[in-house]
Amino acid sequence: MLSYSLFLAYGPKPAKAKMQSQWQDNRYAIETYLRDSKTAVTRYQVVLVGSSLTKRLSFDEDSQCVYNLAFNGDSALTGLSVIADSYKPPRAVFVEINVPSLGSNQELIAQSSGLLPQLSAIFRVENMPMNLAISYLYSSRNRDADRDVIEVTEPVRLNAIAHQVPGYKNTLPLDILNKNMSEFDRLVRVIESKGARIIFFEMPIFQNLEYSPRAVQTREAFHGTFPNHEFLTYQDLAKGEAFKTSDGLHLLRNEAKSVSSNMRGYFNNFCTAQNSYQGFSAPQAK
Amino acid sequence: MNYTDSVFLLFFGITFALYYLVGSLRWQLLTLVISSLIFYSWKSPPLLAIFLCSWFITGLSSYGVLTTNNPFRAKIFATSGVTINLLLLGFFKYKFLVIQNASEFSHQAPQTLIDWLILAPLPIGISFYTFHGISLLADIYRGKTAIFTDERPSLSKHLSETLLYLVFFPQLIAGPIIKAKDFYPQVGPKQYQDIDFPACFRILVVGYFLKSVIADNLSAQTFWISYPYFQWKSSGDLLLLLYGYSAQIFADFAGYSLIAIGLAKLLGYKLPDNFNFPYLSSSISEFWHRWHISLSSWLREYLYIPLGGNKKGSARTYINLIVVMLLGGLWHGAAWSFAIWGLWHGIGLVLERPWLNSPALTSANPIIKGIRIFAVFNFVTIGWLFFKLQDISHALAYLASLFHSDARGMTTLYKFGAFIISGYCFFIFAYHLSHIYKDVLPRFLKDCAYGIMLFLIVTNPGPATPFIYFQF
Numbered sequence: 063m064l065s066y067s068l069f070l071a072y073g074p075k076p077a078k079a080k081m082q083s084q085w086q087d088n089r090y091a092i093e094t095y096l097r098d099s100k101t102a103v104t105r106y107q108v109v110l111v112g113s114s115l116t117k118r119l120s121f122d123e124d125s126q127c128v129y130n131l132a133f134n135g136d137s138a139l140t141g142l143s144v145i146a147d148s149y150k151p152p153r154a155v156f157v158e159i160n161v162p163s164l165g166s167n168q169e170l171i172a173q174s175s176g177l178l179p180q181l182s183a184i185f186r187v188e189n190m191p192m193n194l195a196i197s198y199l200y201s202s203r204n205r206d207a208d209r210d211v212i213e214v215t216e217p218v219r220l221n222a223i224a225h226q227v228p229g230y231k232n233t234l235p236l237d238i239l240n241k242n243m244s245e246f247d248r249l250v251r252v253i254e255s256k257g258a259r260i261i262f263f264e265m266p267i268f269q270n271l272e273y274s275p276r277a278v279q280t281r282e283a284f285h286g287t288f289p290n291h292e293f294l295t296y297q298d299l300a301k302g303e304a305f306k307t308s309d310g311l312h313l314l315r316n317e318a319k320s321v322s323s324n325m326r327g328y329f330n331n332f333c334t335a336q337n338s339y340q341g342f343s344a345p346q347a348k
Numbered sequence: 349m350n351y352t353d354s355v356f357l358l359f360f361g362i363t364f365a366l367y368y369l370v371g372s373l374r375w376q377l378l379t380l381v382i383s384s385l386i387f388y389s390w391k392s393p394p395l396l397a398i399f400l401c402s403w404f405i406t407g408l409s410s411y412g413v414l415t416t417n418n419p420f421r422a423k424i425f426a427t428s429g430v431t432i433n434l435l436l437l438g439f440f441k442y443k444f445l446v447i448q449n450a451s452e453f454s455h456q457a458p459q460t461l462i463d464w465l466i467l468a469p470l471p472i473g474i475s476f477y478t479f480h481g482i483s484l485l486a487d488i489y490r491g492k493t494a495i496f497t498d499e500r501p502s503l504s505k506h507l508s509e510t511l512l513y514l515v516f517f518p519q520l521i522a523g524p525i526i527k528a529k530d531f532y533p534q535v536g537p538k539q540y541q542d543i544d545f546p547a548c549f550r551i552l553v554v555g556y557f558l559k560s561v562i563a564d565n566l567s568a569q570t571f572w573i574s575y576p577y578f579q580w581k582s583s584g585d586l587l588l589l590l591y592g593y594s595a596q597i598f599a600d601f602a603g604y605s606l607i608a609i610g611l612a613k614l615l616g617y618k619l620p621d622n623f624n625f626p627y628l629s630s631s632i633s634e635f636w637h638r639w640h641i642s643l644s645s646w647l648r649e650y651l652y653i654p655l656g657g658n659k660k661g662s663a664r665t666y667i668n669l670i671v672v673m674l675l676g677g678l679w680h681g682a683a684w685s686f687a688i689w690g691l692w693h694g695i696g697l698v699l700e701r702p703w704l705n706s707p708a709l710t711s712a713n714p715i716i717k718g719i720r721i722f723a724v725f726n727f728v729t730i731g732w733l734f735f736k737l738q739d740i741s742h743a744l745a746y747l748a749s750l751f752h753s754d755a756r757g758m759t760t761l762y763k764f765g766a767f768i769i770s771g772y773c774f775f776i777f778a779y780h781l782s783h784i785y786k787d788v789l790p791r792f793l794k795d796c797a798y799g800i801m802l803f804l805i806v807t808n809p810g811p812a813t814p815f816i817y818f819q820f
Contacts, residue, residue: 083571189807191807
């Protein structure tokens with residue numbers, strides 16, 4: 063253990079941390095965010111929270127200002143919980159509204175924000191021996207290339223979309239929706255009380271699903287709970303384009319790049335320290 | 349409570365301390381029973397009622413068998429005990445095969461006891477404590493008092509010892525299944541000085557390593573063996589994932605079993621071995637002598653032999669093998685895919701049986717033996733698909749995709765994933781290999797191996813996932 067600690071402290075560092083699974087990727091996102099948010103130098107101005115739909119967005123050019131705290135297999139509530147408990151919140155939090163069915167993942171938060179990762183580097187997820195090995199071996203590769211896994215052939219893609227449609231024909235059970243909306247309400251109040259601005263956004267999905275019963279129910283639930291907040295609609299982010307998805311929900315790589323670019327226009331003001339935020343009237347579109 | 353939860357470690361520490369502090373047998377039994385009941389009811393206290401019901405029926409009927417001198421009454425007691433236990437298991441485990449609409453009501457609160465019974469989830473460990481109960485009844489019926497130190501115990505003593513046998517927490521949830529005749533003679537006062545700490549430590553280190561490091565990390569990869577995600581993978585990816593699942597299920601269950609054995613040993617009880625390096629098997633029948641040994645020996649003793657075993661001619665032997673494997677498959681869960689998995693192994697056993705003594709299956713030539721081991725491993729691995737994908741159409745689609753997939757070739761991520769899966773599978777390979785060379789491995793290498801495993805348990809655990817066999 064001592065030798066490993068010394069190696070971590072003085073040994074060569076991989077160019078980029080790689081995680082062996084999406085669960086560890088989520089954990090890494092939280093650990094890094096919590097560490098960075100403690101110092102003024104590395105504190106982010108804009109944080110995005112959401113599900114795997116938002117996880118596909120990439121803001122590498124704005125990495126000093128923007129942090130993507132979205133999670134595969136989890137919801138925006140997990141990200142909001144992390145921000146609510148963090149040392150100091152960012153100036154703006156963009157909250158994805160697409161997946162209100164999942165609650166906050168307390169187990170993930172407890173693992174990532176526990177005492178051990180803060181106590182010693184050997185307990186940090188990026189320093190797990192397997193993660194370190196793949197970081198050395200694969201970190202020089204283009205990160206986008208890894209995402210090829212979501213690019214599929216047309217028959218498989220259409221089949222996956224067809225699989226998605228029945229679920230979106232049904233609305234969510236009201237008890238689950240109401241419970242999670244109350245949690246959204248609570249966390250938004252906590253974060254706003256710390257001085258952050260909350261902006262909701264809806265990720266574009268397969269066009270035929272945009273007005274499905276579930277999508278409409280979700281949209282109405284958010285607008286009903288937060289009538290005075292700003293919303294970026296899927297049309298705002300799609301800018302009139304019909305995006306292709308890998309399974310009806312997740313954007314393909316190039317479409318995700320395009321949405322990232324459209325979104326950048328809406329938070330550029332937050333990244334410029336001297337400018338105060340002026341709203342969405344003059345977004346810097348791509 | 350999961351063996352890998354920190355709350356479990358605290359729970360075990362308290363139980364262990366109390367157990368050896370109280371000293372006398374009576375208080376030790378009480379400590380074990382109370383802590384086992386807490387362990388069982390931790391997440392779902394109402395399901396304890398079903399367990400207690402099973403215990404009470406087993407306790408009373410076995411006491412009836414034990415104390416009566418009338419063979420006919422003994423048979424009635426034993427038969428009714430076994431039947432009621434099987435009915436309980438059948439109802440709670442297989443009701444969803446019949447009650448198709450129950451899941452539609454799963455969000456509603458039950459209004460009556462009938463509603464509650466219909467909507468109740470599968471009680472954890474019911475398959476295991478039912479088999480323990482049947483073992484007790486069968487052993488007493490066959491051997492009467494031979495398994496007890498006291499020939500005619502009082503009803504309260506018998507009920508309390510039976511409660512301990514059924515609820516003993518290291519084996520309660522997923523075995524190893526210990527036969528009554530092997531457990532009851534062990535009930536007695538235990539001394540702290542008698543604990544073989546080095547042996548317990550080695551067993552627990554290997555168990556936690558297999559579960560936390562191998563199985564939990566592989567589970568994050570084999571997630572892709574689920575519908576519709578597997579359709580996005582190429583044939584090569586799918587084969588790799590299937591091998592990964594084969595390693596995962598072994599590491600998960602063997603790891604669990606070793607932890608259970610190690611914990612029981614710390615409390616002074618010896619549970620039977622459950623795995624004996626199964627992927628070294630060179631025939632399917634050998635595999636079943638090495639995999640889930642406690643279940644296969646239970647099935648052999650209480651089902652295969654009573655059915656006639658291999659004593660009633662070839663045709664009857666084949667039928668018995670198929671029936672036992674089919675029921676063994678269905679014991680795992682209420683899905684037809686488990687029956688197919690059992691049938692797959694049953695057919696395999698039947699097909700190889702005439703050739704078991706042939707030169708091809710008995711040759712000691714390392715190349716021929718290696719080919720046999722590889723063939724058996726692949727046969728077993730294909731069977732696991734029906735374990736993982738419980739919708740038969742999905743399992744068949746996966747099998748078809750192994751030969752032709754609409755997805756692209758090996759994707760970039762999957763070259764990356766291939767490294768991870770192969771890395772963890774290597775440990776399983778090395779684990780089996782170490783058994784072959786166990787007599788020639790120097791002591792310091794073995795000690796190094798334990799050190800590495802301990803290091804990886806601390807630094808490289810995967811996301812805590814429930815044991816696969818908990819669902820059974």
